[in-house]
Amino acid sequence: MNTTARLMLAALLSLPLLAACDKAPTETTEDAAVALAPLSAPTTNDDNEWGSYLSAVVTRNMGDVTSSPYLYYLPSSDSEGFEGAHERLREEIENAMQRGIVEGNLVAFGSPESAMMADIIVGAFQKVGPGSMKGVRLLFIGAPADSERVQQAVTPAGVEYVFVEAK
DSSP states (O other): HHHHHHHOOOOOOOOHHHHHTOOOOOOHHHHHHHHHHOOOOOOSSSHHHHHHHHHHHHHHTTTOOOOOOEEEEEOTTHHHHHHHHHHHHHHHHHHHHHHHHOOOOOOEEEEHHHHHHHHHHHHHHSSOOTTTTTTTTEEEOOOOOOOOOHHHHHHTTOOEEEEEOOO
């Protein structure tokens, strides 16, 4: 994915998050998520569709997190430049998780390639110290078949694990 496409995806992903800040003071994020219509994962591998979908899922799962979330997206394996994008994302996630995420933040992972994203998460958390991410909400948007191994890999770090099936 080239730089322009990344910037466009980042801008697209941040718009719904800004809108979420405009909710009524008495409305909780959990109440709003229940009241909203169910989301459907894109049936194509279009990055823009996936960006909109993932952004909506993240917005609905912010909980009491008030800072901007960290969202990691792996494009489809049939997209142009996938191998390079996969390797760069793997390195980026490993470095970020080793540096650590500050308590009160949300880190979200999603992709049309659920198993590959799960592999990246599991690999990155092998180098994360136990209890080093207490108070961090980790959201994995993917296939149920990948959820358990992601949860087992991230739980020792002390994160609050949240799984949303991409269906």
